[in-house]
Amino acid sequence: MKHLKTVSHLSDNELLQRLSKEKDLRAFRDWQIITAVQTNKGKKAEETASVFGVSLSKVYHTIQQYNQLGPSWRTNRKRGGRREARSPMTLEEESKMLKQIENRHC
Template sequence: MKHFKVFPHLNIEELLSVLHSQEEIRAFKDWQIIYSVAVNPGKTAAELSVLLGVSKSRIYRIIQSYNKQGKSWRVSKQWGGRREARSLMSLEEERKLLKEVETEALSGQILIYRDIKGKI
């Protein structure tokens, strides 16, 4: 069984404070994994995966990312939501288009998706 460790980017108290400051559940779970590995240095990934309820591969992936990137490893992680770089329209343009499409759809002028796609 493979033993691994967390590089000391943060000490145990700092890890605990970062863990408690998380508002998002995914971030909390990721920091919980890092904290658990730091506090239990002799445990294997299999033992920790049973304890934390996650897969061994997730534990390896999170620890590897943390060890490689340091304290700010999770800053760039974003789940869902609008990413402006991929958006074709701004939110205001999208609202305007939806309002226009809604009025036309209620009056029966829009029959198929191509009618909407033509407006974009």
């Protein structure tokens, strides 16, 4: 059972302000985890995960990223989406190909 600790990039009040201004649900949950760990010293990771209904690895990862990168750790976090640089086809080409495949199977 590991006790978590945050690097004090922000004060407790600054964390609470950041938390209250957050609009994105995922970011809000992450800031909740960070705030809880920083303001409840001595709590175990398992307790924090249980309180917020997240996995233990989510708690560890969130704290690790915050400790390494500081308050701006979430600025470049995007989820999913097309990776244009790695996509060999444009959306139009992909759409055309999918229609051809659908027509063959009908």
